[in-house]
Amino acid sequence: xxxxxxxxxxxxxxAVGFLIAFLWAVKTNQYEDDYTPSVRMLFNDTPSDNKEQTxxx
Amino acid sequence: xxxxxxxxxxxxxxxxxxxxxxETILAxxxxxxxxxxxxxxxxxxxxxxxxxxxxxNRPGISQKDQPKxxxxxxxxxxxxxxxISFSDGIKTTVNFRVPQVHCSSCIWLLENMSKLNKGxxxxxxxxxxxxxxxxxxxxxIQLSGVAELLANIGYPPEINLADExxxxxxxxxxxxxxxxxxxxxxxxxxxxxxxEYLTGKSVLEPSFxxxxxxxxxxxxxxxxxxxxxxxxxxxxxxIKQKFINIDVPIALGIAVMFVRSIVEIILQTGSGYxxxxxxxxxxxxxxxxxxxxxxxxxxxERDYKSYFPVAVTLxxxxxxxxxxxxxxxxxxxxxxxxxxxxxxxxxxxxxxxNIDYSFVTGESQPVKITKGxxxxxxxxxxxxxxxxxxxxxxxxxxxxxxxxxxxxxxKDKGKSEPLINIISKYFTVGIILIAVGSALWWLPSDxxxxxxxxxxxxxxxxxxxxxxxxxxxxxxxxRVFGKNGFYLKNAAVVESMAxxxxxxFDKTGTITVAGGSQVVYEGEVLTIEExxxxxxxxxxxxxxxxxxxxxxxxxxxxxxxxxxxELPGKGIKGRSGEMELKAGAAAFTGAFDNGNIKSSRVxxxxxxKYKGVFSLNIQYREGLNxxxxxxxxxxxxxxxxxxxxSEEKTLRSVFPLGSVLRFNYSPQDKLDFIxxxxxxxxxxLMVGDGLNDAGALKQSDTGISVSNNLNNFSPACxxxxxxxxxxxxxxxxxFAxxxxxxxxxxxxxSLLYNxxxxxxxxxxxxxxxFAAVLMPLSSITVVAFVTVSVKLLAVKMKx
Numbered sequence: 001x002x003x004x005x006x007x008x009x010x011x012x013x014x015a016v017g018f019l020i021a022f023l024w025a026v027k028t029n030q031y032e033d034d035y036t037p038s039v040r041m042l043f044n045d046t047p048s049d050n051k052e053q054t055x056x057x
Numbered sequence: 058x059x060x061x062x063x064x065x066x067x068x069x070x071x072x073x074x075x076x077x078x079x080e081t082i083l084a085x086x087x088x089x090x091x092x093x094x095x096x097x098x099x100x101x102x103x104x105x106x107x108x109x110x111x112x113x114n115r116p117g118i119s120q121k122d123q124p125k126x127x128x129x130x131x132x133x134x135x136x137x138x139x140x141i142s143f144s145d146g147i148k149t150t151v152n153f154r155v156p157q158v159h160c161s162s163c164i165w166l167l168e169n170m171s172k173l174n175k176g177x178x179x180x181x182x183x184x185x186x187x188x189x190x191x192x193x194x195x196x197x198i199q200l201s202g203v204a205e206l207l208a209n210i211g212y213p214p215e216i217n218l219a220d221e222x223x224x225x226x227x228x229x230x231x232x233x234x235x236x237x238x239x240x241x242x243x244x245x246x247x248x249x250x251x252x253e254y255l256t257g258k259s260v261l262e263p264s265f266x267x268x269x270x271x272x273x274x275x276x277x278x279x280x281x282x283x284x285x286x287x288x289x290x291x292x293x294x295x296i297k298q299k300f301i302n303i304d305v306p307i308a309l310g311i312a313v314m315f316v317r318s319i320v321e322i323i324l325q326t327g328s329g330y331x332x333x334x335x336x337x338x339x340x341x342x343x344x345x346x347x348x349x350x351x352x353x354x355x356x357x358e359r360d361y362k363s364y365f366p367v368a369v370t371l372x373x374x375x376x377x378x379x380x381x382x383x384x385x386x387x388x389x390x391x392x393x394x395x396x397x398x399x400x401x402x403x404x405x406x407x408x409x410x411n412i413d414y415s416f417v418t419g420e421s422q423p424v425k426i427t428k429g430x431x432x433x434x435x436x437x438x439x440x441x442x443x444x445x446x447x448x449x450x451x452x453x454x455x456x457x458x459x460x461x462x463x464x465x466x467x468k469d470k471g472k473s474e475p476l477i478n479i480i481s482k483y484f485t486v487g488i489i490l491i492a493v494g495s496a497l498w499w500l501p502s503d504x505x506x507x508x509x510x511x512x513x514x515x516x517x518x519x520x521x522x523x524x525x526x527x528x529x530x531x532x533x534x535x536r537v538f539g540k541n542g543f544y545l546k547n548a549a550v551v552e553s554m555a556x557x558x559x560x561x562f563d564k565t566g567t568i569t570v571a572g573g574s575q576v577v578y579e580g581e582v583l584t585i586e587e588x589x590x591x592x593x594x595x596x597x598x599x600x601x602x603x604x605x606x607x608x609x610x611x612x613x614x615x616x617x618x619x620x621x622x623e624l625p626g627k628g629i630k631g632r633s634g635e636m637e638l639k640a641g642a643a644a645f646t647g648a649f650d651n652g653n654i655k656s657s658r659v660x661x662x663x664x665x666k667y668k669g670v671f672s673l674n675i676q677y678r679e680g681l682n683x684x685x686x687x688x689x690x691x692x693x694x695x696x697x698x699x700x701x702x703s704e705e706k707t708l709r710s711v712f713p714l715g716s717v718l719r720f721n722y723s724p725q726d727k728l729d730f731i732x733x734x735x736x737x738x739x740x741x742l743m744v745g746d747g748l749n750d751a752g753a754l755k756q757s758d759t760g761i762s763v764s765n766n767l768n769n770f771s772p773a774c775x776x777x778x779x780x781x782x783x784x785x786x787x788x789x790x791x792f793a794x795x796x797x798x799x800x801x802x803x804x805x806x807s808l809l810y811n812x813x814x815x816x817x818x819x820x821x822x823x824x825x826x827f828a829a830v831l832m833p834l835s836s837i838t839v840v841a842f843v844t845v846s847v848k849l850l851a852v853k854m855k856x
């Protein structure tokens with residue numbers, strides 16, 4: 001049964017990890033704007049370079 | 058690449074997608090509606106940023122009506138300090154509000170600003186707040202340069218005095234932390250308490266029981282001392298003010314639970330109620346967070362400062378210089394351009410000016426002002442640039458003086474007490490009586506049982522469900538309103554709306570469509586020459602109708618008008634070339650008046666022949682009739698207008714009999730009118746739009762501001778209603794009224810749960826498991842009930 005002591009310790013450590021992750025996310029303003037990142041990730045990284053290849057100038 | 062509409066030859070602007078009506082500029086095989094749009098395209102093309110156009114079809118903002126702002130005043134060190142958020146001497150971060158942001162192309166372009174100027178290191182958009190944060194090197198590009206660059210690519214930053222003074226506060230996330238901590242502790246305490254739930258007698262070895270108990274105490278410490286602190290603070294504050302709010306019984310319940318649990322665990326007489334306590338704190342924090350989710354991108358506290366410009370063009374020895382408004386002094390000479398706002402009461406030095414006071418006084422027509430007359434702050438110049446000499450300080454002008462009224466310094470208007478506070482008074486007293494009563498009942502026979510019963514009553518009565526019912530109901534209602542283009546400052550507005558007895562409307566811009574009247578011409582078709590001559594004729598006259606008609610005629614050429622005369626009550630006449638022109642009343646121009654007096658009409662006679670008629674229709678909002686009709690049965694309606702009484706007849710026919718209609722009211726008169734109504738125990742709901750309503754909106758119990766563009770100025774108010782949803786107002790008020798019924802039913806449900814719990818508690822039979830099940834269950838029932846019923850009600854009322 002002493003395994004339970006260990007397991008409870010581990011479970012608490014994991015839970016504290018998630019708590020810290022949440023607090024960190026709030027602190028770094030990740031809840032400040034929940035729309036723009038969803039658009040931003042769809043942009044190509046170097047759209048202007050692609051353009052140059054197709055447009056002879 | 059060219060595109061033809063069904064009508065034929067009309068090209069669409071490559072940049073903004075609008076039809077090229079006035080002019081079409083062809084460049085690079087693409088068409089543009091104005092120089093501004095072409096310029097933006099060229100900037101983007103040069104820098105290989107044309108992906109902007111491939112992300113969305115014609116995503117630009119038309120540059121036609123964009124005033125080209127000057128940002129030279131941003132060089133002012135005081136102003137600069139207030140605007141920038143961070144600077145280490147080399148790199149500077151600045152936050153600009155860019156209301157034009159509307160699509161993904163905007164985000165893309167603004168985030169690629171570093172390609173336009175090497176001084177800009179990076180830029181990031183917050184789409185919801187319509188803000189862009191720019192990191193730049195000041196040796197490469199000035200702050201004013203950044204602002205100009207933004208304006209050049211079609212996103213002029215909005216800078217105003219209010220920004221300048223606003224503290225750079227970020228959203229307060231302390232409640233998020235509290236919820237996070239409470240949620241974490243609540244989950245773990247529940248887990249550790251789980252063995253207790255399974256059987257009455259513990260299956261655990263005593264050592265485990267002890268460990269779990271101490272772990273529970275450890276986990277409950279942050280809940281009690283950190284997450285729940287706001288309940289204690291609020292309860293203490295209200296007791297100090299000799300007043301009992303809902304936080305008093307909550308704080309009492311939490312405190313008793315905490316102390317009794319610690320005693321039980323340490324003395325090993327029981328397992329305590331830590332699980333219930335953590336659950337309650339967690340749920341109630343979530344409830345408060347839910348209620349306070351408001352529209353932080355909208356501003357409800359604006360005063361004249363956010364309407365006024367930040368900078369003015371100062372004329373010194375005939376040199377134009379941009380200075381911050383705060384540095385403007387009496388006797389300064391200033392230049393005000395087309396569509397700019399006059400910052401302070403001044404004397405006109407130019408020959409004439411055309412001032413639109415609609416926002417200040419509610420007058421719908423621009424006023425013509427001649428040299429030497431006074432122009433008032435807040436008016437907007439329409440036409441060529443004018444020179445002014447300032448005669449009063451900004452804060453002492455006719456309009457801005459309204460803000461010196463005491464109502465603006467009062468922190469909160471004496472808003473009526475929310476229902477929940479009234480209930481909590483009786484509730485708290487009742488609970489304490491029951492607790493003391495049951496303690497006294499057991500005291501003679503069993504001291505332990507008396508103590509048990511006393512604490513159990515306080516624990517089980519902790520009004521969690523009660524405290525959650527109104528935040529969730531109101532929170533849901535605020536969301537339903539938001540979906541319908543009606544944005545509340547906070548949830549308490551729902552309750553004050555529901556109590557309204559009188560509704561007062563402003564006229565211009567509120568029940569009429571902003572942008573004023575619509576000029577329609579009927580009759581013989583006029584030639585270009587005739588139109589030009591007429592425009593010149595109307596330009597001579599200072600009558601408001603003339604100004605409106607002259608504005609509606611779109612010819613650029615001017616012709617000379619000779620022998621002009623104005624005949625009061627009849628009209629105007631003059632000569633232009635070979636044409637003898639007459640305009641005015643029907644009899645004066647030899648026209649037949651069909652008795653239609655619904656609109657202001659100006660008849661035209663050229664060379665002795667009746668030609669046609671210009672009619673000015675004030676455009677009322679759609680559905681106004683129906684709206685007033687449906688409101689008239691339950692409310693006293695009134696209208697206060699700063700405009701003249703010319704529309705009185707029409708309005709009398711629209712408003713129900715017995716409504717009070719007042720005209721020529723100054724902003725102060727409006728405020729006093731509301732006060733007068735309130736002195737008669739009326740609860741007033743004021744619907745307005747302009748600066749002239751600001752006092753009345755503030756004085757009223759519920760001030761609703763109607764706005765056609767949410768990002769535009771709206772005066773300080775409790776709620777903002779989108780102009781397009783104006784006719785929904787009766788429905789919205791009815792919905793707010795229904796909310797009190799939903800809150801009432803949910804209160805009954807939570808009180809029933811309390812009654813069940815109390816019946817066990819007074820007998821001293823409250824087991825931890827029972828508490829841990831009953832208390833969250835009651836909260837969840839109440840929350841589920843109000844959520845479902847508000848949603849159903851919204852569907853039923855088609856909101």
